[in-house]
Amino acid sequence: MPSAAEAMVGSLRPAGEANKKGNEPDKFLSLLKAPNPPEIPQAVFQGKSPEEALEALKNQPSYDTLLGVLEYLQKGGGEKHDFDVRRPGPLSAQIIHILVTEVVPNYWAVLQEASDKGGSDLILACLRSLPGINAALTYMRSLILAAKPQAKNSSTIHIIFNMNYTLSLLAALLDNDDEVMHIWDHVAATNDLIRARTLQHEFLSLFANGKIISLSAEAVNICRQAGRPVEALWTADNKQYVSWLARIQAGWIKSRPKEEDLKVCTELGARALRLGHSEILVQTLLSELLLRDEAGKEMFNTLVNNYPLPEQRQVLLLVLKLLSDLYLNSINDTKTNEEYPTIWASVGILQSIIANNDAQRDNLVTWLTSASGAGVGERCGIRRAAVAALAVHKESISTVLERSLSQFSDQLYIKHAPILQQEGKLYKRFHLSHHLKANQGTAHAQVLLLSAGYVHRLSPMKLTILLRSSLYLNAISNRLAISQNRARFLGMAVGEALSGLVHAKDTRLDFKVEEMVTEEADWYRSLVHVSDKAGPLDPLKTSMSSSRSKDSKQRAKQRAPLSRDNMPKTGFIIEEVEDDKEQEDPDLMPYAKPDSDAEDSDDDPTLINRHKPKTPVYIRDLINYLRDVENYDKQKLALTTAPALIRRKANYGTEVVSHAEELASLLVGLQDKFELGNFYNLRLQGMVAVIVAQPKKMAPWFAKTFFDGDYSLSQRASILIVLGLSGREVAGFETSEYTPAAQFSSKALPSNIEKHYLQPSSTSSRLQTGASLKALPPNALDNLAQSLSQTFLAPMAAEAADAAAGPDALKLSSFRSRLEKSQTNSQILSISKSRGIRSIPNNTASVISTSFFFPLSSRFQAAMRSSTASKIIFQPYLLALYLKTLGLLIHAAGPSTLALPQMTAELWDLLLGVRGQCLGSNTTESESWGDMAVTHAVLIALAALLDVNEQDVRGLCERQGRQVVESMEWIGNIFYNTRGGEGAGEENDVKMLAAGILIRLREAVEKYQAVLMGDLIGFS
Incomplete structure (x- = not known):
């Protein structure tokens, strides 16, 4: 045996x-x-068929066997074969499934740590295909479903590890930009036409439907919730992923400009534009193609011209926005007779885009002449570039002029269009030359004047005929007949400028009024002489390269930790000296021992921080502290110091002026990573300080950031709160608790001496009445709005109480009631009613209107025409806060504001435009519908509007007659369809406000019926 x-x-x-x-x-x-037999090494895989490779992978292969299988699958063995694991098929699907679900969880860390990296390259080469990436995504989805119910349970730790490995695998599979083209080669090699079409659809859906981003981001979130640190993966960041897709397109069109590849590349780009952050995609294409050289410019145009027409228009609009934001808004273009290479380079880019594309040319014409186009909130440079790009096309520039003049003469446009769209400035341009770097808004008047100059140089007779037409005469007469000062000024400026081109010196139009002898009027008249041309792209290349190097240095600086060798060393030496008791003075009283320091009470001395940062005394130090989001002490110091430091430096030096936008960006995007106490209020106070320090520059910046910035709903809400609070502080209604602390000690007397020389000021009286913003609760703006509504209702409530008690002649306490009512009114209305006596200075009121109110109200129309922005702005909470902010701003501007009629018109039109979101919108049914919070906000804003126009009700009925009647009917519907009563909460507030506004409107209608009837002929 x-x-x-x-x-x-x-x-x-x-x-x-x-x-x-x-x-x-x-x-x-x-x-x-043998007594001590040696270990028998497992043989390296020597199979000759894919089936044997699959069987080896199933049997828990060793490291050497795994490498042999991977080499065989990559045709690296001793014998070549026809099997390709990257082609879809039953056998390749089984092999890929084993590699993703079994091999990667067990061997990924080993393969990554290997010195030669040959194993990881082999497994990546086997999985870089549609089946491989889909298998990784499917496995990740199954891991997410398994880990979701118990993400923090210790029993699922292996799931978290496998998820981490799969995330790393997916990022490594897509890390090389050229691999997507190689994946497409396997798809294009399919001979079956139907199968190839299916694979093409799967290829586009895989990379451009957001599945990779969503699954990766969800997996990263689960790993972090489970306490597993995950490195920052670009596949989970939408911005980086979109930039990666743009680089793929750029590399694809450079290396393979064939028709078949171009079709797939353009389809991939068109779908990528729908993933969000499309401006990043277009910016990457600009830098990779358009700004490279002439060949890159041709490639960019070829790529974009093959997009579908809606995507072509989107690309053009994004190019206009990027040119404005990155280049043209930063130049001082107030002198129209100077040469601007940046504008000329932008002209060259736009001309190359519209050169051989009639659809893009029509899109540019529409952008210049549409009601919400021409770059709302941007400076004049982008309009100069767009008009100059169309100047080489005679028909297009003539169309721009005719449409602009027709729009300029339209009575509805004059009456209802926001003033920013009509004139194109946020504040006095020439009285604030040091603020010219801020946004200056859109200007259809600027487009009209610029296009008129080019048409006159191309065809003088055409402009002469146009000025003799009824269109031009109606434009000037309609402008002069309007009651709004700015609309009249624009009519006079356009009339004089166009007449100066056509008519002789003795017959040209000259209004000879004070407004037309200003530097601003000269600037408008000079626009007809602007003649820009296409120039080289070098200025744009230089700007982009410098910004890239600056950003890379900044990121490297942020990543570099501060080592002990680099710590600053002081020149002081601390030496302990023993006291000599015999030399002590007996008259000196010893101090008690200090309390124990909480920082030194830790048992572990290594945990005590001996290198605490010092309080910042310069704005640049404050910015560095805010950037260091990993340091608790610096974040806390920056937040607590920012309000007083910014206010103190506002009027001394140029620190705040130079760094205001950077400070605002850091404060808006700051996150409460360390759960600091009072974080919300401190951040708000810091932003308020930035606006109060530079209101004419920063208030428009915050308004633009609210609509255009990439921020969450809570961050946008904080922007609105800051605009409302800072606007009221600029107007003099509140005083922050940081105002006294912001004064330099050298500029103030000691407190014990100051009281003998200084009398109590209006500021101190306001502090005594409780108007100080000592603490900003999360509902600070709501509290102000609520107090405003109470102020509005208080007189009517007092009158109603007297009327309900019976005739005054029969009451013994009637005199006392009227006396108490007058005292109550004088106290409650100390803010609003006293403005009839205390007029806000015109310069302050103009700041509220031009820098705060108009940027917010004018951009709303453009946001409604954008699908993405409209979804954000029509969130009920955000919309309600937005309307309350506008109400508080118009209330803060006061009745002495020269632009009050324009503010009233814009706000009233906006309030009537959002009736669909409010209660009582459906007048045909008895049941009201809508959002209660939005309804309440609309009523508060309308109450503020009526309150501030109380001294000019007749003028209000003359200018806004239709709005008065429409609002009275609609608010009556709200009043009768709202239940109200005690305990009804917000419904009771809505009903009370509706009743008060309805009383005011009916009183106005009864008193000025004759005025209203002239405006309401034909109204039904």
Whole structure:
């Protein structure tokens, strides 16, 4: 009988040799009989078929066997074969499934840590295909479903590890930009037409439907919730992923400009534009193609011209926005007779885009002449570039002029269009030359004047005929007949400028009024002489390269930790000296021992921080502290110091002026990572300080950021709150608690001496009446709005109480009631009613209107025409806060504001435009519908509007007659369809406000019926 060892060896022999006679034990048997047999290494895979490779992977292969299988699958073995694991098929699907679900979880860390990296390259090469990436995504989805119910449970730790490995695998598969083209090569190599079409659709859906981003981001979130640190993966960041897709397109069009590849590349780009952050995609294409060289410019145009028409228009609009934001808004273009290479380079870019594309040319014409186009909130440079780009096309520039003049003469446009769209400035341009870097708004008047100049140079007779038409005469007469000062000024400026081109010196139009002898009027008249041309792209290349190097240095600086060797060393030496008790003075009273320091109470001395940062005394130090989001002490110091430091530096030096936008960006985007106490209020106070320090520059910046910035709903809400609070502080209604602390000690007397020389000021009286913003609760703006509504209702409530008690002649307490009512009114209305006596200075009121109110109200129309922005702005909470902010701003501007009629018109039109979101919108049904919070906000804003126009009700009925009647009917519907009553909460507030506004409107209608009837002929 053979021994057990012999039997085992016999089982290892080939089947043909097992029964041979006289076969003796071989060397393996001798090894087994040895006293200390060595380990038997597992043989490297030597299979000759894919089935054997699959079987080896199923049997838990060793590292060497795995490498052999991977080399065989990559045709790297001793024998070539026709099997390709990257082609879709049953056998390749099984192999890929084993690689993703079994091999990667067990061997990924080993493959990554190997010195030669050959194993990781082999497995990545096997999985870089549609089946491989889909398998990784499917496995990740199954891991997410398994980990979701118990993400923090210790029993699912292996799931979290596998998820982490799969995330790393997916990022490595897509890390090389050229691999997507290689994946497409496998798809294009399919001979079956139907199968190839299916694979093409799957290819586009895989990379451009957001599945990779969503699954990666969800997996990263689960890993972090489970306490597993995950490195920042670009596949989970939408911005980086979109930039990656743009680089793929740029590399694809450079290396393979064939028609077949171009079709797939453009389809991929068109779908990528729908993923969000499309401006990043277009900016990457600009830098990678358009700004490279002439060949890159042609590639960019070829790529974009093959997009579908809606995507072509989107690309053009994004190019206009990027040119304005990155280049043209930063130049001082107030002198129209100077040369601006940046504008000329922008003209060259736009001309190359519209050169051989009639659809893009029409899109540019529409952008210049549409009601919400021409770059709302941007400076004049982008309009100069767009008009100059169309100047080489005679028909297009003539169309721009005719449409602009027709729009300029339209009475509805004059009456209802926001003033920013009509004139194109946020504040006095020439009285604030040091603020010219801020946004200056859109200007259809600027487009009209610029296009008129080019048309006159191309065809003088055409402009002469146009000025003799009724269109031009109606434009000037309609402008002069309007009651709004700015609309009249624009009419006079356009009339004089166009007449100066056509008519002789003695016959040209000259209004000879004070407004037309200003530097601003000269600037408008000079626009007809602007003549820009296409120039080289070098200024844009230089700006982009410098910004790139600056950003890279900044990121490297933020990543670099501060080592002990680099710590600043002081020149002081602390030496402990023993006291000599015999030399002590007996008259000196010793101090008590100080309390124990909480920082030194820790048992572990290594945890005590001996290098605490010092309080920042310069704005640049404050910015560095705010940037260091990983340091708790710096974040806390920056937040607590920012309000007083910014206010203190506002009027001394140029620190705040130079860094205001950077400070505002950091404060708006700051997150409460360390859960600091009073974080919300401190951040708000810091932003308020920035606006109060530079209101004419920063208030428009915050308004633009609210609509255009990439921020969450809570961050946008904080922007609105800051605009409302800072606007009221600028107007003099509140005083922050940081105002006294912001004064330099050298500029103030000691407190014990100051009281003998200084009388109590209006500021101190306001502090005594409780108007100080000592603490900003989360509902600070709501509290102000609520107090405003109470102020509005207080007189009517007092009158109603007197009327309900019976005739005054029969009451013994009637005189006392009227006396108490007058005292109550004088106290409650100390803010609003006293403005009839205390007029806000015109310069302050103009700041509220031009820098705060108009940027917010004018951009709303443009936001409604954008699908993405409209979804954000029509969130009920955000819309309600937005309307309350506008109400508080118009209330803060006061009745002495020269632009009050324009503010009233814009706000009233806006309030009537959002009736669909309010209660009582459906007048045909008895049941009201809508959002209660939005309804309440609309009523508060309308109450503020009526309150501030109380001294000019007749003028209000003359200018806004239709709005008065429409609002009275609509608010009556709200009043009768709202239940109200005690305990009804917000419904009761809505009903009370509706009643008060309804009373005011009915009083106005009854008193000025004759005025209203002239305006309401034909109204139904």
